[in-house]
Amino acid sequence: MVLSGAEIVIRCLQEEKVEYVFGYPGGAVLFLYDALFQQDKVRHVLVRHEQAAVHAADGFARSTEKVGVALVTSGPGATNAVTGIATAYCDSIPMVIISGQVPTAAIGQDAFQEVDTVGITRPCVKHNFLVKDVRDIALTMKKAFYLARTGRPGPVLVDIPKDVTMQRCEFEYPKEISMRSYNPVVKGHSGQIKKAVQLLLEAKRPMIYTGGGVVLANAAEQITRLTRLLGYPITNTLMGLGGYPFGDRQYLGMPGMHGTFEANMAMHYSDVLLAVGARFDDRVIGNPAHFAEEPRKIIHIDIDPSSISKRVKVDVPIVGDVREVLEEMIRQLEAGEARPNPDALATWWKQVEEWRSRRCMAYKNSDEIIKPQFVIQKLWEVTGGEAIVTSDVGQHQMWAAQYYGFDKPRRWLNSGGLGTMGVGLPYAMGAKLANPDMPVACVTGEASIQMNIQELSTCRQFRLPIKICNLNNRYLGMVRQWQELFHGGRYSESYMDSLPDFAKLAESYGHVGIRIDRPADVEGALREAFTTYKNELVFLDFQIDATENVYPMVQGGKGLTEMILSAEDL
Amino acid sequence: MRHVISLLIENESGALSRVSGLFSARGYNIESLTVAPTEDLSMSRMTIVTTGSDDIIEQITKQLNKLVEVVKVVDISEAAHIERELMLVKVRATGKDREEIKRTADIFRAHIIDVTDASYVVELTGNQGKLDAFIGAIDPALILETVRSGVCGIGRGDRVLKV
Ligand SMILES: Cc1cc2nc3c(=O)[nH]c(=O)nc-3n(C[C@H](O)[C@H](O)[C@H](O)COP(=O)(O)OP(=O)(O)OC[C@H]3O[C@@H](n4cnc5c(N)ncnc54)[C@H](O)[C@@H]3O)c2cc1C
Ligand SMILES: Cc1ncc(C[n+]2csc(CCOP(=O)(O)OP(=O)(O)O)c2C)c(N)n1
Ligand SMILES: [Mg+2]
Numbered sequence: 177m178v179l180s181g182a183e184i185v186i187r188c189l190q191e192e193k194v195e196y197v198f199g200y201p202g203g204a205v206l207f208l209y210d211a212l213f214q215q216d217k218v219r220h221v222l223v224r225h226e227q228a229a230v231h232a233a234d235g236f237a238r239s240t241e242k243v244g245v246a247l248v249t250s251g252p253g254a255t256n257a258v259t260g261i262a263t264a265y266c267d268s269i270p271m272v273i274i275s276g277q278v279p280t281a282a283i284g285q286d287a288f289q290e291v292d293t294v295g296i297t298r299p300c301v302k303h304n305f306l307v308k309d310v311r312d313i314a315l316t317m318k319k320a321f322y323l324a325r326t327g328r329p330g331p332v333l334v335d336i337p338k339d340v341t342m343q344r345c346e347f348e349y350p351k352e353i354s355m356r357s358y359n360p361v362v363k364g365h366s367g368q369i370k371k372a373v374q375l376l377l378e379a380k381r382p383m384i385y386t387g388g389g390v391v392l393a394n395a396a397e398q399i400t401r402l403t404r405l406l407g408y409p410i411t412n413t414l415m416g417l418g419g420y421p422f423g424d425r426q427y428l429g430m431p432g433m434h435g436t437f438e439a440n441m442a443m444h445y446s447d448v449l450l451a452v453g454a455r456f457d458d459r460v461i462g463n464p465a466h467f468a469e470e471p472r473k474i475i476h477i478d479i480d481p482s483s484i485s486k487r488v489k490v491d492v493p494i495v496g497d498v499r500e501v502l503e504e505m506i507r508q509l510e511a512g513e514a515r516p517n518p519d520a521l522a523t524w525w526k527q528v529e530e531w532r533s534r535r536c537m538a539y540k541n542s543d544e545i546i547k548p549q550f551v552i553q554k555l556w557e558v559t560g561g562e563a564i565v566t567s568d569v570g571q572h573q574m575w576a577a578q579y580y581g582f583d584k585p586r587r588w589l590n591s592g593g594l595g596t597m598g599v600g601l602p603y604a605m606g607a608k609l610a611n612p613d614m615p616v617a618c619v620t621g622e623a624s625i626q627m628n629i630q631e632l633s634t635c636r637q638f639r640l641p642i643k644i645c646n647l648n649n650r651y652l653g654m655v656r657q658w659q660e661l662f663h664g665g666r667y668s669e670s671y672m673d674s675l676p677d678f679a680k681l682a683e684s685y686g687h688v689g690i691r692i693d694r695p696a697d698v699e700g701a702l703r704e705a706f707t708t709y710k711n712e713l714v715f716l717d718f719q720i721d722a723t724e725n726v727y728p729m730v731q732g733g734k735g736l737t738e739m740i741l742s743a744e745d746l
Numbered sequence: 747m748r749h750v751i752s753l754l755i756e757n758e759s760g761a762l763s764r765v766s767g768l769f770s771a772r773g774y775n776i777e778s779l780t781v782a783p784t785e786d787l788s789m790s791r792m793t794i795v796t797t798g799s800d801d802i803i804e805q806i807t808k809q810l811n812k813l814v815e816v817v818k819v820v821d822i823s824e825a826a827h828i829e830r831e832l833m834l835v836k837v838r839a840t841g842k843d844r845e846e847i848k849r850t851a852d853i854f855r856a857h858i859i860d861v862t863d864a865s866y867v868v869e870l871t872g873n874q875g876k877l878d879a880f881i882g883a884i885d886p887a888l889i890l891e892t893v894r895s896g897v898c899g900i901g902r903g904d905r906v907l908k909v
Contacts, residue, residue: 357815
C-alpha cells in the first residue's frame with residue numbers, strides 16, 4: 177500500500193500497539209498531525225508544554241512495561257523536550273520520541289525553527305536517527321522501538337524532516353529486526369552464576385542490594401523468591417522501591433544518602449554483597465573510598481557491562497537480564513543441597529536487628545503543625561498502600577520514598593538519576609492513562625509543581641482524577657536543608673515568595689482545591705479526595721512545617737556509616 | 747598507559763560524532779583518531795590512540811561497545827600489533843640546507859614528493875617514534891608545516907578485526 181511518510185509513521189505506531197502519544201503540534205509536524213487526525217487507533221494527548229509530553233510518556237512507560245511515545249515539532253518543540261529525554265535516559269526508561277525537522281533542503285541553512293536535534297540530544301538518548309528518505313521510515317521506527325525496549329532500555333529519538341512526511345512510498349512494517357552492531361546479552365554466563373551462588377552460600381554477612389534494573393526487568397517475583405530462599409537481608413534503591421515488599425521482615429528499607437541506618441550499615445559491613453540491576457550511584461554508596469575500606473566480595477548482575485566495575489570493583493560480574501539470571505540462580509540453588517550457614521546467619525541477623533532497633537525513621541509528630549512524614553503515612557493508610565505514587569524532586573520526594581511502603585513494583589515513579597523538578601504531575605498523567613482503575617497520587621512541593629503546573633489544564637481536558645499532595649513548606653526545602661546544614665543558615669534564594677493560592681488555582685482550572693492547615697484535618701482531606709471526589713482531580717495543599725529536614729542523612733563525601741540520624745546528632 | 751583501540755562502526759552520518767562526543771563528555775583523552783571506510787563500504791574502521799589507567803581503558807572499551815552503531819572494538823595494543831602514521835612536512839630548502847634535508851630524508855627512508863626553488867615536501871611513514879625522530883632531526887627554523895594523519899593500527903598474524 178502506498179502511503180505518505182506521515183501516514184507511515186502513524187501506521188508504525190499502530191503496529192507497535194501504541195495506545196497514547198503525548199505531544200504538541202507545530203509547522204514541521206503538520207502532516208503527522210493530519211495523519212493522526214484521520215485514524216482512531218492511536219490516541220493523542222495534547223499537553224501544554226513539550227517537556228510535559230515527554231515526562232507523561234515516560235510516566236506511562238514507568239507504570240507499565242510499554243514504550244512511551246512523544247511527538248514534538250522542530251526547533252523549540254525539540255529543545256523543550258530535551259529535559260524530558262535526559263530524565264528518561266538517566267533512569268533507563270524505554271521511550272520513542274518523534275520530532276519534526278525542517279525540510280531536508282533547508283537543513284543547515286539556519287531555517288526557521290531549525291535546530292540540530294540529533295546533535296543536541298545525542299548525549300542523552302540511547303540512540304537517535306535522522307530520516308532522510310521516506311523509504312527508511314518503517315525500518316527506522318522498527319529499530320527505534322526495538323532499541324528502546326531491549327537491552328538496557330532508554331529513549332530513542334527519530335527526527336523526521338517535513339518533506340519526508342509528505343513523500344509517498346509503499347508501506348510494509350518489518351516483522352523481524354536484527355542489527356549486527358547491537359546484540360545485548362540476555363542470558364548470564366552459567367559458570368559465573370555458579371560462582372555467585374557458591375559465594376552467596378559461603379557468606380557470613382550477606383546483603384542483597386537491588387535497583388531499578390529489577391523493576392525494568394519485571395523481576396520482582398524472582399528477587400523475592402531468591403531472597404526468601406536464602407533468608408538474607410535486602411535493600412532497594414530509590415529506583416528499585418517496590419522490587420521487594422516493604423512490609424517484609426527481610427527488607428531493611430532504602431540505602432544511601434537518605435536511606436535507613438540498618439540498610440547502610442548492612443551494605444557497609446557485609447562480606448558478600450549481591451548487587452542486582454543497581455549501579456553503585458554516589459547517592460547510594462557515599463564516598464567510594466570509604467566504602468572500599470571494608471573488605472567484601474561483590475557479585476553484580478547488570479545487562480549493561482559498562483555499569484559493572486564502573487565506580488566499585490566487582491569480584492563476580494554477571495552480564496545479563498536480571499530475570500533470566502535470577503531464575504538460573506534459583507534453579508541452581510534449588511537443585512543443590514547446600515544451604516546458608518544457619519549459625520552465621522543468625523549472628524548476622526542479630527546484628528542487623530540491633531541496627532534496626534535504632535528506629536531511624538521515627539519522627540516527632542505534632543498536634544499543631546503538619547509534619548510531612550505524617551501526611552505520607554496517612555496517604556499510605558487511606559490508599560491501603562495500593563496507589564501509584566509519583567513525586568517531584570526535593571524533600572517531599574525523600575519523605576514519599578521513606579514513608580509510603582511500596583509492596584509492588586511500578587507503583588513509585590520519580591526522577592532519580594537526573595533529579596528533575598517538574599516530573600510529578602506529568603508522570604501522574606501518564607500513569608493514570610495507563611492505569612485508569614488505579615488511584616494515582618502526585619506528591620510534590622510548592623516549587624516543583626510550578627515547573628509544570630500548566631498541565632492542570634491537560635488534566636481537565638482528559639479528566640484525569642489525580643490527587644496532588646502538595647507538601648507546601650514555602651521553601652526550596654532540599655536547598656534550604658543544605659543551606660542550614662552546610663552554609664551557615666544563609667538561605668540564599670531558597671524562599672518561595674509570592675505563592676499562588678493553590679486551591680483556588682486548581683479551582684480555576686475546573687478541579688477541586690483543598691487547603692489543609694491542621695494535622696487533625698489531614699486524614700479527612702485525604703479520604704475526601706479519594707472517595708467523595710474520586711473522579712475529580714484534587715489539589716491538596718498541605719501547609720507543612722517549613723523547618724522539617726530529611727533524616728537520616730549521609731553528607732556528600734562522607735561514608736555510609738557516618739550518618740546523621742536526626743537533628744539531635746548535629 | 748597508552749592504548750591503541752581499533753573499532754568497526756556502521757558507516758552512518760553522525761557516527762564519528764558519537765565516538766568523539768563520548769570521549770569529550772566522559773573526559774577521556776584522544777591523542778589521535780583516524781577513520782575511513784573499509785573494503786566493505788557499509789563499515790568504517792577507526793583507530794583511536796588514548797591514554798588512561800586500566801579502569802579507564804576498560805570503561806572506554808565498554809562505552810564504545812555500547813554505542814549502537816559500533817560493531818566491534820579491540821584494544822590492539824594488548825598484543826603484538828603494528829602501528830603506522832603518515833606525515834607530510836614542508837620545509838624551507840635553500841642553499842646548503844637542500845642537500846642536508848635530502849640526506850636526512852634518505853636516512854629515514856622518506857620521500858621528497860614536491861620540490862620548488864625554496865621548499866620541499868617530505869613524505870614519511872612509520873610509527874610515531876620514527877616521525878618524532880625525523881622532526882627532531884630537522885632544524886626547527888626550517889619547518890614550514892607539518893601534517894600527520896594520526897595512527898593506524900593492525901594486529902599481527904592471526905589477529906583479525908572483522909565481522
Ligand atoms: C534528591 C535526591 C536524593 C536521592 N537520594 C537517594 C538515596 O538516598 N538512596 C538511593 O538509593 N537513591 C537516591 N537518589 C537516586 C540516585 O540519584 C540514583 O538515581 C539511584 O540511586 C540509582 O538507582 P539504581 O542504582 O537502582 O540504578 P538505575 O538508575 O535504576 O539503573 C538501573 C541499572 O539496572 C540495569 N538494568 C536495566 N535493565 C536491566 C535488565 N533487564 N537486566 C539487568 N540489568 C538491567 C541498568 O543497566 C542500570 O545499571 C536520590 C535522588 C535524588 C534526586
Ligand atoms: C529543574 C531543577 N532545578 C533545580 C533543581 C535543584 N533542586 C533540587 S530540590 C529543589 C527544591 C525543591 O523544592 P520543592 O519542590 O518545594 O520541594 P521541597 O524540597 O521543599 O520538598 C531544587 C531547587 C532540580 N532538582 N531540578
Ligand atoms: Mg518546598
